Amino acid sequence: MKRMILPLVFGLGGAAILVTLAVWQFQRLEWKEGLIAAIEARIGDAPVPLPESPDPARDLYLPVTVEGTTGAAELHVLTSVRPEGPGYRVIAALETAEGRRVLLDRGFVPEAAKDDPRPPxxxxxxxxxxxxxxxxxxxxxxxxxxxxxxxxxxxAMAAALGTEPVLIVQRSGQGWPRPQPVSVDLPNNHFQYAVTWSLLAVAWLAMTGYLLYRIRRNTV
Structure with a gap:
């Protein structure tokens, strides 16, 4: 029996660590799902007028409504969108009636339409x-x-177009550019991690049981 004590302690201790890791990942999963739900709710809130001094932390994803005129200059950001394939995000300056200039992400155009004329x-x-x-x-x-x-x-884009360092991502519109609304882009692999740790705990216990069985059989 003494020969079984060390493997038993080692086996139960290892399984306990693996179970703890699995529980931690399930807790992380609950936290991440809550965070994603909160961001989605924020994105879908009723729009408000553009704040005077938007703050990147306080106003991230804030829905806004604003009227203005786009400039002729554009910046093109290489991207890819299903099912259209490769193309560009069109970033333009939007000047409001009050004279403010902010960046506007108008959406996606295919590669062939990159340099098509888009008048103000x-x-x-x-x-x-x-x-x-x-x-x-x-x-x-x-x-x-x-x-x-x-x-x-x-x-950098604000400097290039002479605007405030504020970007509005357009939600909807007709034709090209095709708006690509803000969406939640947070990795959430905690369920897979939790399952992995759980299966490892089961395997660890199974191997421990088999080892104890072999030790007992060899000592009988």
Whole structure:
């Protein structure tokens, strides 16, 4: 029996750790689902007038409504949308009647329509404020000669178009550009992780039981 004590303690201890990890992942799953639900509710709220000084933390995903006129200059962000395939997000400056200039993500155009003429237009826009976290140390610098950007870099785009560092992502519209509304883009793999840890705990206990069986049989 003494030979069984150490394997038993080791087996039960390992299983306890694996079960703890599984429970933690289930807790993380509950937290993540609550966070996603809160963001989705925020995105779908009734729109309000554009704040005087939008704050990236306080006003992230805030639904807003604003009227203004787009400028002729555009920035094109390389992207891909199903089922159309590769193309570009069209980012333009929107100037309000009060003289404010903000960035407007008008939506997606296919590659063939990248340089189609889009004359200035007066729009009543409903959308959501966004400060997309799309840049890192691996993001290439924009190709200014060809007007191709590789991420929605709000400060850099605002500098290029002479606007406030504020981006409104348009919710709806007809034709091209086709609006690509803000959506929740948070990874949520906690259920798979929890199942994995649970199955490992079961396997660990099964192997422990088999080891104890072999030890007992060899000592009889």
């Amino acid at each position: 237009a007066t729009l009543a826009v409903t959308g959501n404020l966004a400060w997309p976290n799309e840049t890192d140390s691996f993001t290439p610098d924009p190709n200014l000669e060809r007007n191709i950007w590789f991420a929605r870099d709000v400060p």
